[in-house]
Amino acid sequence: MLIGEKIKMIRESEKMTQEQLGEQLHLTRQTISNWENGKSYPGIAEIVAISNQFDVSLDELMKEDMELIQHYEVIDGQFNRQRKLYTFAYIVNIIFLGLSMINNYVQLETAMRIGLMIIGTAAIVVMYTTIKHPVNLLKNRWALALIIVALLYFLSFAVFKSLHGSPSYRLGMICGDAARIFVLTSSIYFLPQPPFGDKGKA
Numbered sequence: 001m002l003i004g005e006k007i008k009m010i011r012e013s014e015k016m017t018q019e020q021l022g023e024q025l026h027l028t029r030q031t032i033s034n035w036e037n038g039k040s041y042p043g044i045a046e047i048v049a050i051s052n053q054f055d056v057s058l059d060e061l062m063k064e065d066m067e068l069i070q071h072y073e074v075i076d077g078q079f080n081r082q083r084k085l086y087t088f089a090y091i092v093n094i095i096f097l098g099l100s101m102i103n104n105y106v107q108l109e110t111a112m113r114i115g116l117m118i119i120g121t122a123a124i125v126v127m128y129t130t131i132k133h134p135v136n137l138l139k140n141r142w143a144l145a146l147i148i149v150a151l152l153y154f155l156s157f158a159v160f161k162s163l164h165g166s167p168s169y170r171l172g173m174i175c176g177d178a179a180r181i182f183v184l185t186s187s188i189y190f191l192p193q194p195p196f197g198d199k200g201k202a
Contacts, residue, residue, distance in 0.1 A: 003047070003068050006061055008036040010054050025049055041071050082130040087195035089126035093187050096120035100184055104154075120183055127190050134193065143192040150188040154181045 011021050011032075018032040025032075025046060034040040042050070051058050062068060099108070099116055108116070138144075 002038060003042065003061055004036045004038045006056075007032070007042070007050065010050065010056060011036075014054065024053065038067075041068055044072075082132075083195065085126055086130040089123040089130070090190065090195050092119060092123040093127065093190060096123060097184070097187055097191075100180075117180065117183060120187055124183065124186050124190070127193075131190070131193060140192065143189070146192065147185060147188050151181065151185050154184050 007021075011018070016024075017029075018036070019029040022029045022032045027046070031040070035042055047058065047061055050056065051061055096116060096119055100120070102108070103113060103116070
């Protein structure tokens, strides 16, 4: 028997409507209806909540539902792929930051600097799209302090460079450095979120 049918049986045995069950689980009536009609599957948290609330074992709820098992196998496969992508992008991001800091002291060639920015931006996009538990900067003071220090660090180099050259040259430098600082600060944001442990886990 499919899990949607089991949920329907439990609900009807408790003489509850779909709306009432949804309210208990903090979900909409449509969500419950989709479960019961096999249009979607409940998440692990919802299955555990139903198990606890109606005193039904998890084994009883999930047993013999091959579609549900396959559904979670697909999700697990996607999760593993995202974790690998995040890990790769995280390593690339560290290399990008290291070379960018070296560039503040030893001027790299223009082509290398442009390539670095492209690679760094790509790494940030990958991490942003695959991260599962982003750091809340309002709650994590160390992460916030790290970003502020990094921002001031990269900003100081940008201001120093903008003091030299003609006005048009300085304007171009300011625009370029603004984009560079944004990318570098964004990459710093991911440092406290390594691809292992609970935080930052992809």
